[in-house]
Amino acid sequence: MRASKRRSLALGIMGLLFVALSVGTWFASSDDAAAEYGDVIINNYSDDAAMRPVIFPHWFHRIRFRCKVCHADLGFRFKAGGNDINMLKIFDGEYCGACHNGRIAWGVENCVLCHSGKPNMKTGVHNSTSDRLVAPVGR
Amino acid sequence: MSKFSPFRSLLAITAAALLAVSWPAAAQQRVPADPATTGQKAEFIGNLVTRSVSVSRIEGSGDAAAMASLAEARTLVDRARADLKRGAVEAADDKLDQALALVNSEVRRLSGDEVRGAHEQEMYHRRLKAVNTFLATYQRVAKESNSRAAARRAEAIRTLIGKAEDQARGGRHDQALELLDDAYVIARGDIRELRQGKTLTRTLDFATAGEEYDYELGRNRSHFLLLRFALSEKTPAGSVVGRIESNRKKAEELRGAAEKRAAADGYPDAIDLLNQSTDLLLKTIRMSGIFVPG
Amino acid sequence: MTDRASIIAVLSALAIAAGGAALGTAGQVPQPAGDAPIIIAQATGAQATGPSAANTFNRLMKRPGSEPNIQPSKDGIHDPANPGTALLQWPSEAFAGFPRTNDGNRVDWVKTLAAGLIRPWTELEDPEAEPFLMDLTIVRQVKGSMPNVVYPHLEHTQWLDCTNCHDEIFVPEKGANQISMAGILLGQKCGICHGRVAFPISDCRRCHSQPKTAEELRQLSEKSSWAKQ
Numbered sequence: 001m002r003a004s005k006r007r008s009l010a011l012g013i014m015g016l017l018f019v020a021l022s023v024g025t026w027f028a029s030s031d032d033a034a035a036e037y038g039d040v041i042i043n044n045y046s047d048d049a050a051m052r053p054v055i056f057p058h059w060f061h062r063i064r065f066r067c068k069v070c071h072a073d074l075g076f077r078f079k080a081g082g083n084d085i086n087m088l089k090i091f092d093g094e095y096c097g098a099c100h101n102g103r104i105a106w107g108v109e110n111c112v113l114c115h116s117g118k119p120n121m122k123t124g125v126h127n128s129t130s131d132r133l134v135a136p137v138g139r
Numbered sequence: 140m141s142k143f144s145p146f147r148s149l150l151a152i153t154a155a156a157l158l159a160v161s162w163p164a165a166a167q168q169r170v171p172a173d174p175a176t177t178g179q180k181a182e183f184i185g186n187l188v189t190r191s192v193s194v195s196r197i198e199g200s201g202d203a204a205a206m207a208s209l210a211e212a213r214t215l216v217d218r219a220r221a222d223l224k225r226g227a228v229e230a231a232d233d234k235l236d237q238a239l240a241l242v243n244s245e246v247r248r249l250s251g252d253e254v255r256g257a258h259e260q261e262m263y264h265r266r267l268k269a270v271n272t273f274l275a276t277y278q279r280v281a282k283e284s285n286s287r288a289a290a291r292r293a294e295a296i297r298t299l300i301g302k303a304e305d306q307a308r309g310g311r312h313d314q315a316l317e318l319l320d321d322a323y324v325i326a327r328g329d330i331r332e333l334r335q336g337k338t339l340t341r342t343l344d345f346a347t348a349g350e351e352y353d354y355e356l357g358r359n360r361s362h363f364l365l366l367r368f369a370l371s372e373k374t375p376a377g378s379v380v381g382r383i384e385s386n387r388k389k390a391e392e393l394r395g396a397a398e399k400r401a402a403a404d405g406y407p408d409a410i411d412l413l414n415q416s417t418d419l420l421l422k423t424i425r426m427s428g429i430f431v432p433g
Numbered sequence: 434m435t436d437r438a439s440i441i442a443v444l445s446a447l448a449i450a451a452g453g454a455a456l457g458t459a460g461q462v463p464q465p466a467g468d469a470p471i472i473i474a475q476a477t478g479a480q481a482t483g484p485s486a487a488n489t490f491n492r493l494m495k496r497p498g499s500e501p502n503i504q505p506s507k508d509g510i511h512d513p514a515n516p517g518t519a520l521l522q523w524p525s526e527a528f529a530g531f532p533r534t535n536d537g538n539r540v541d542w543v544k545t546l547a548a549g550l551i552r553p554w555t556e557l558e559d560p561e562a563e564p565f566l567m568d569l570t571i572v573r574q575v576k577g578s579m580p581n582v583v584y585p586h587l588e589h590t591q592w593l594d595c596t597n598c599h600d601e602i603f604v605p606e607k608g609a610n611q612i613s614m615a616g617i618l619l620g621q622k623c624g625i626c627h628g629r630v631a632f633p634i635s636d637c638r639r640c641h642s643q644p645k646t647a648e649e650l651r652q653l654s655e656k657s658s659w660a661k662q
Contacts, residue, residue: 034500035508036524037537038630050186052512058630059524059538062592066553066564067630072594073557075262078625086192091243092254098557108243109236110170111183112517117510126510129628130620132371133364176516265601272600279606327595330605331567340572340581341608347659358576361614368618372635417577432638433578433645 035126040080043123046115053117054085056096074098081123172232174223181219184235188212193246205245212238259312266319267307270300273326280333292329296322348406355413359394362420363387369427379426386423390416501539502528537633543588553592566590571607572643576653581643584623 038058046053061070070076076095077083083095090097090108099105106113124131170176187193188209197205215238222231274296281289303318345351366387375383393416401409425431502524505511511518524538531551532544545551556562569586589598599605602625610622617624618634628634645653 034503035510036502037633039510041510045192049190051183052515055511060522060527062542062553063527063551064553066555067592067597068564068594069554069557071597075258087187088192088196088246088250089254091247092250094255094258104557109239110517112170112176112179112515113520115183116512116515116517116521118512121510125629128620129368129618129634130624133368133618170517170520179516266596269596269600272605276605323596327565334567334569336568338570338572339607341574343574343576343653345659351659354576357613357615364615364618368634429635430637432641433580
């Protein structure tokens with residue numbers, strides 16, 4: 001657990017450096033910007049509760065956990081929005097709350113890290129092949 | 140700090156980075172309390188105490204203690220907002236955390252084991268189905284090796300499933316899940332023993348012309364969709380687009396002709412026509428610029 | 434602990450500043466998150482972007498992710514107005530040094546895991562637990578010139594539990610499942626994961642990886658058994 005404390009501090013300082021280093025560089029101008037592959041938008045409740053929709057980054061979590069942990073042991077179904085997650089279940093230690101409990105990962109008080117999406121987005125895996133086939137981009 | 144060594148620090152951060160990647164991280168980390176973040180948090184927790192599933196649960200319960208806690212949480216949020224106005228960010232953040240803790244503990248008290256129980260029950264039913272499938276699979280696979288030990292293993296698995304079902308009938312889904320897990324671990328281990336290192340090939344062989352026609356129809360449909368997929372991935376040059384579209388139309392006609400022949404029981408001809416349509420589509424998919432092996 | 438942590442943080446910050454400066458003077462594209470892994474990536478030559486955006490590979494590719502691994506605040510779904518967005522990690526930072534592909538996350542997760550660059554947990558309560566691996570391969574013959582599909586259990590059991598697929602997605606019996614490319618493209622069967630989280634469909638060769646032998650091609654082009662009877 002020590003490593004992560006280090007990491008968080010390092011990240012904090014890097015945050016400042018990001019700003020200094022990244023001005024107008026690398027990924028600067030991009031109109032048709034796209035989210036990371038596998039990002040899931042969860043918005044069954046959020047819009048109605050005046051919350052920003054939740055964005056779940058698969059890439060970030062799969063670096064730390066195998067799919068099995070969430071999809072077999074914790075019982076997340078393979079369906080965006082299909083688990084009917086709400087804060088009550090999270091408080092109770094299910095779904096995201098199995099880890100975001102201040103023990104395995106930072107706790108629920110960090111609303112802004114999960115509720116980070118633009119309002120009014122549709123629940124789903126961003127940019128999945130099947131979605132793009134049904135509504136091909138730019139056409 | 141005076142003896143700054145780039146090499147040492149590189150090692151240190153390399154190690155830190157590797158550790159960070161290897162271990163899930165830190166409890167107790169939280170976002171900084173600054174005016175913007177805490178302001179947003181006040182809005183969000185404001186929503187939590189006024190228009191959330193948790194509020195409906197508390198209000199629907201009619202529980203006096205819970206209602207009192209909710210009222211207190213609302214007051215705390217209001218006071219946090221006031222703190223924010225006068226720049227006392229840390230104090231505001233503290234009050235928000237208190238409000239959150241109140242709601243958190245009240246709804247958990249109210250729902251008791253209900254939420255967790257429902258989740259466990261659902262997982263139990265999914266697991267039970269999977270374990271039964273694994274038992275059947277084990278028996279099928281074991282039959283090939285014809286071992287008497289296999290029958291005993293299957294019996295052990297069945298016994299565990301039976302015990303799990305007993306527990307589930309008594310509402311103890313958590314214990315039922317554990318028993319199912321034991322059964323599952325035996326079954327998958329035995330299956331692995333019989334299958335480890337093997338390669339099984341599903342070859343194509345059609346008993347009747349109708350069967351082959353059905354396969355070809357599916358393959359043809361896949362190619363139409365693959366073409367659409369290719370066009371959603373790539374932007375072919377303008378000069379090619381016209382040819383792609385006319386090929387697609389041609390392929391559609393060939394498919395229509397095939398369906399007519401099939402309806403008249405002329406399967407062999409229908410298969411040939413479908414193949415022409417499919418081959419044309421494959422050529423067209425390649426024209427769009429996507430790499431198709433083979 | 435905290436003071437050691439902060440020393441390391443400061444050290445890394447300095448190293449980043451130095452790294453950034455060095456990059457700048459070398460006339461290369463400055464890196465956004467000059468984190469340690471990026472310095473490693475420099476050493477191994479794993480560069481994410483080329484010198485000129487105009488002359489990239491796959492110029493005609495119009496994948497929306499044409500700027501791969503973009504930072505959250507610019508990815509189109511995260512709200513830059515949310516104060517938490519700036520605290521989220523950038524994929525490009527996390528992925529530096531990972532073996533690359535041309536699709537999806539641009540990460541070859543199979544190789545990244547095999548090389549030990551990541552060590553994802555298998556059990557929530559036991560970080561040391563090892564996954565249950567099984568080496569069973571199913572080959573599914575495909576008609577036409579398309580190479581056959583090779584489905585490897587081994588690579589999947591590295592990540593997944595048997596019950597993730599059996600029996601909700603696949604009956605565990607060779608050939609018992611109807612799988613078609615159309616279904617996969619629409620998100621069924623293999624397409625439940627591939628095209629959404631695991632590597633996407635555009636990488637045909639990773640699944641269609643067994644070219645047919647001349648003998649096999651001949652057999653397949655001949656009429657099937659129904660015609661011989």
